[in-house]
Amino acid sequence: MPPRENQEFTHALGIQPNAIVHLYSDTKHKGRVEKFLENTIETCRSDAKVIWNDNVEESYRVGRNGQCDLKCIDAAKGPMYYEDHLPIATFENVQKGARVVRGPGWDDYNNYDGGRGYLGTVTHVVDFRGTLKQVVRVQWDNGNIKDYSLSSHCLRLFDNGPSGVYHEGYVCDCCPTKEYIHGIRWKCDTCHGFYLCNICYMSDKHDLGHIFQRIVAANVREKMQTSREHPGSPVKRQSYGIFKDATVVEVAPEKRDEKPGTVIDICGFKEDTGRSEVEVIWGKDGSKSSHRILDLEYVRGGAFFYYYDQLPALGRGTHLIMLSNDAINIIKQ
Ligand SMILES: [Zn+2]
Ligand SMILES: [Zn+2]
Known part of the structure; x- marks a missing residue:
């Protein structure tokens, strides 16, 4: 990247702190975005630890994010x-x-x-x-x-x-x-x-x-x-x-051939979902609540500045650049 001082400075509008928003489900009441929330999702019994025949241990999703990376040869x-x-x-x-x-x-x-x-x-x-x-x-x-x-x-x-x-x-x-x-x-x-x-x-x-x-x-x-x-x-x-001692292979093998491995543990997972939720303070009564960005519609305000050329373009010839890949948050080029 070239040094930032030579770059054009642009501002973005969208669901950012201080933006005025309303819920898609309730367009009457407007609120102001206070801040992004760091969110973690904790799943339980959602991952399987597998030992492969070369003694490498790896974890795979069994339920987490609605994905199962393994299938049983022997349940x-x-x-x-x-x-x-x-x-x-x-x-x-x-x-x-x-x-x-x-x-x-x-x-x-x-x-x-x-x-x-x-x-x-x-x-x-x-x-x-x-x-x-x-x-x-x-x-x-x-x-x-x-x-x-x-x-x-x-x-x-x-x-x-x-x-x-x-x-x-x-x-x-x-x-x-x-x-x-x-x-x-x-x-x-x-x-x-x-x-x-x-x-x-x-x-x-x-x-x-x-x-x-x-x-x-x-x-x-x-x-x-x-x-x-x-x-x-x-x-x-x-x-x-897919429980402890099951014989499994990967559903979509990437690194290894179809040699089976053995499940040695079923465990949970803690995942940081990043800035996918915001806290909103509502105009009608000053109450605060947190919402997924996807549930909110932007009304106005909330500008912030960014270096236009230093954000990655989403593929060649697109008209979008990525502002933040923590959440699905895209602006028009
Ligand atoms: Zn009882
Ligand atoms: Zn118990």
């Missing part, structure tokens, strides 16, 4: 689960990255999943607005990919920890770590203020005669009809897929 056994206590996948509770198993309305006669209890990752969620058609794309751990309509109840949500769902302020009363619960949270209906994480609930922690409420996300909760040991209680099943 490993995962945790047991009370089938009927897993929520049926709906638009309310499924996000990209969620891990799913087949549900009561399973109608995929080709059994792309590989069988009952075999896991897959939700890679896309498609909402056909105005219709009742709600479709998710699942990449099964065996590598098969298929679209499923949620209205047929063909999937159950096995774990939404990899989507980044966690319950701030709530810790599992049976886990030694005192981290907030990631994924599905269980609240005992008998004992006051007693919570379990999904792994502890499914592995029979706490009194099996107690009925629990299942809390999938902040406002998505449901009381179970039975306890775990009730005579008519749900069948406990074995899960299979």
Whole structure:
């Protein structure tokens, strides 16, 4: 780059501190952008550590960002689960990255999943607005990919920890770590203020005669009809897929040939999403709230200066240059 003092100085307009904005969903009220927020997303059980036969260890996404970089040659056994206590996948509770198993309305006669209890990752969620058609794309751990309509109840949500769902302020009363619960949270209906994480609930922690409420996300909760040991209680099943000891290959091998590796650990991930959210102070009452840049429409103000020629052009012959690649933030050339 040439020295900055010889460069033309230009100013940019857009969603920047001091810009006046309104929400796309509420154009009446205007607010002023206070600052960009540094955001981290913490996902749980979203990555697999693999050891390859040349003893190199590497981590791969298994759910994180709605991606699964691995497929099983040999699935490993995962945790047991009370089938009927897993929520049926709906638009309310499924996000990209969620891990799913087949549900009561399973109608995929080709059994792309590989069988009952075999896991897959939700890679896309498609909402056909105005219709009742709600479709998710699942990449099964065996590598098969298929679209499923949620209205047929063909999937159950096995774990939404990899989507980044966690319950701030709530810790599992049976886990030694005192981290907030990631994924599905269980609240005992008998004992006051007693919570379990999904792994502890499914592995029979706490009194099996107690009925629990299942809390999938902040406002998505449901009381179970039975306890775990009730005579008519749900069948406990074995899960299979990309778990510890599974034999895997990369879905899209880049560096190595198709020699399989072994999963040695399933772990979480902390990711800095950069400046993709801003804090807005609203004119009507002075209240503050944070919003994704994509939810806001720019009205005016918020100029800042930049060195025009020192920002990368987005490909040859385009009319756009990149202002910041932390967020999708583009200005016209
Ligand atoms: Zn626990
Ligand atoms: Zn209890």
